[in-house]
Every structure is written in structure tokens, then in C-alpha cells.
Amino acid sequence: MKHNKLIAGFLLIAATFGACKKDDDVAELSAPVISALEIGPDNNKTAHPGGDVHVEAEITATANIESVTLEINPKSGTGWKLNTVYTEGFAGLKNAEFHKHIDVPADAALGSYDVVLKVRDSNGQETKVESTLALQNDPSLPxxxxxxxxxxxxxxxxxxxxxxxxxxxxxxxxxxxxxxxxxxxxxxxxxxxxxxxxxxxxxxxxxxxxxxxxxxxxxxxxxxxxxxxxxxxxxxxx
Structure with missing residues (x-):
């Protein structure tokens, strides 16, 4: 009986240790990292109605990417709004380049906008970076x-x-x-x-x-x- 109790105790300790180790392993996986965010050509943070806006960034996710979300909203008042979730080409990857050209509606209101890029990993951890965008009218552009x-x-x-x-x-x-x-x-x-x-x-x-x-x-x-x-x-x- 004592021998059986010792074995049972050992197995319980081993199981507890293993569970703790798994928890520690999950905890050690850091949140996603977003770097080199670029808005507009050469990061000039400008775009024009009827054109498009270039958004680029490097993404690293130790626990694998689940989704990438791009949000664009006017700083004040009403204006163009965008909220797009991307999974194709990103989900399941540890490293990815986010490179999109987003169409700007021809009737989008001129002014200042907030840009937020968010990355969520398979552990539910989320990282976001913020920038700005100015919608300007320039009829001289190609x-x-x-x-x-x-x-x-x-x-x-x-x-x-x-x-x-x-x-x-x-x-x-x-x-x-x-x-x-x-x-x-x-x-x-x-x-x-x-x-x-x-x-x-x-x-x-x-x-x-x-x-x-x-x-x-x-x-x-x-x-x-x-x-x-x-x-x-x-x-x-x-």
C-alpha cells in the first residue's frame, strides 16, 4: 500500500510539474511584434481620394499569426472608415510582410485620419501599432x-x-x-x-x-x- 501511495504521489507531482511546464511554455511565447510600419510612399503618410494608400509592415509572431486587422478612421467628425481583417496569406505563419494598397474612395473626406494595424496570435495575444494619414487633394498627380x-x-x-x-x-x-x-x-x-x-x-x-x-x-x-x-x-x- 505504501509502495502504491508513493507511486501515485510521484505521478501526481510529475503531472503537476508537466502542466506547470506547459503553462510556462505558453507564457514564454511573446506577443506579436510589428515593425517598420510604412504609410504611403516613402512613409509620407499621405493619400488622395480616388487613389490608393500603401500600407506596409513586418510581422513576427512566435505563437503564429491568427489574423491581421487594418483600421482607418477620421480623427474627428465624419469621413472614410475602414476595418478589414486579413487571414489569407497570414494565418499560421510566424513571419510575414504586410503589404497592401488600399483603395481610397473618390468621395472620401479630406483631412486627418488614424491608422491602426493589429496582429492577433494563436494564443489570443494582440499587438497594435498606430500611425496617421492625411487625405489631400492634388490634381497634379499622375x-x-x-x-x-x-x-x-x-x-x-x-x-x-x-x-x-x-x-x-x-x-x-x-x-x-x-x-x-x-x-x-x-x-x-x-x-x-x-x-x-x-x-x-x-x-x-x-x-x-x-x-x-x-x-x-x-x-x-x-x-x-x-x-x-x-x-x-x-x-x-x-
Whole structure:
């Protein structure tokens, strides 16, 4: 009996120790970390109605990412509001790059906005970082009409086209293609493009090396005044 009681006591202590150790292991997993938050090109924290706003950050979550939430709200009064939860491409990862181009409604009210990026991990821990955004009207910025991209049946050629308008004259156009495991940049400064205030952009880009997956296409128009506007489309490579 004494021998059995000793064994039972030992097992109880071992089980308790194991449970405590598991609790300690969970407790030791730190909350998610968000770094290098960038709002707008070169972190200029500005955007324009009818365009888009670039939001980028690096995320690390020891306990794996569960979701990422982006909130944009006016500092005061009424205005444009956004609350989007992202899981696809993030859930289950320990490290991720958050890189989104968010469309700004053409009728969005000008003014100052609060931007909050939140990351929640699988343990329920949440981290958030805050920044600001100014919606400004700038009719001199480059703009696009009819922007579209398309992949050929062979999956090796991507065409991109758009009608570009640039009051300060075009300096160059940059196309960046990126997915989970592949990215490439194409830069154009053709003689018949540079110095024009309007241009029919139509290019074909070699994407043979890109693996299957979902891709973002960013078309950036830089004008001769040093201003730039960036626009986004998507495609899937089967």
C-alpha cells in the first residue's frame, strides 16, 4: 500500500510539474511584434481620394499569426472608415510582410485620419501599432484609366495596359510584380513616353520564373516634378 501511495504521489507531482511546464511554455511565447510600419510612399503618410494608400509592415509572431486587422478612421467628425481583417496569406505563419494598397474612395473626406494595424496570435495575444494619414487633394498627380493586367495561356507573359495622364509630364513608369515567393521589377523610360502628359502604356513582361500563386502588380508613375502615384492590380498563375 505504501509502495502504491508513493507511486501515485510521484505521478501526481510529475503531472503537476508537466502542466506547470506547459503553462510556462505558453507564457514564454511573446506577443506579436510589428515593425517598420510604412504609410504611403516613402512613409509620407499621405493619400488622395480616388487613389490608393500603401500600407506596409513586418510581422513576427512566435505563437503564429491568427489574423491581421487594418483600421482607418477620421480623427474627428465624419469621413472614410475602414476595418478589414486579413487571414489569407497570414494565418499560421510566424513571419510575414504586410503589404497592401488600399483603395481610397473618390468621395472620401479630406483631412486627418488614424491608422491602426493589429496582429492577433494563436494564443489570443494582440499587438497594435498606430500611425496617421492625411487625405489631400492634388490634381497634379499622375492618374490611370483602364488599368488591366492579363496572363497568357502559357503562363510566361504578362501584359499590362493603362491610359496614363500626368500633368507634370512622365519621367518613368515602374511595374513591380510580387507574390509569396517571387518578385521582379520592370522600369520603363521609353523616348515616346518621357515628357508626355498622356500615354497609352502597354507592355509585356516575362514571368516564366514565377511559381504558381497569387500576384500583385503595382504600376507606379513618376513625373518630372518628382511626384509619384501607384496603382494596383492582381493576377493568378495556375
Amino acid at each position: 492618374s490611370l484609366a483602364g488599368f488591366e493586367v492579363g496572363l497568357n495561356a502559357a503562363g510566361n507573359d504578362l501584359h499590362a495596359e493603362a491610359r496614363v495622364t500626368s500633368p507634370n509630364k512622365i519621367a518613368q513608369i515602374i511595374v513591380e510584380i510580387h507574390g509569396k515567393d517571387w518578385e521582379k521589377e520592370f522600369s520603363y523610360a521609353d523616348a515616346n513616353m518621357v515628357g508626355q502628359t498622356s500615354y497609352n502604356f502597354h507592355k509585356h513582361m516575362d514571368v516564366t520564373a514565377a511559381p504558381k500563386g497569387h500576384y500583385h502588380v503595382h504600376l507606379k508613375v513618376v513625373d518630372q516634378a518628382g511626384k509619384a502615384a501607384e496603382f494596383e492590380e492582381h493576377f493568378d498563375k495556375p
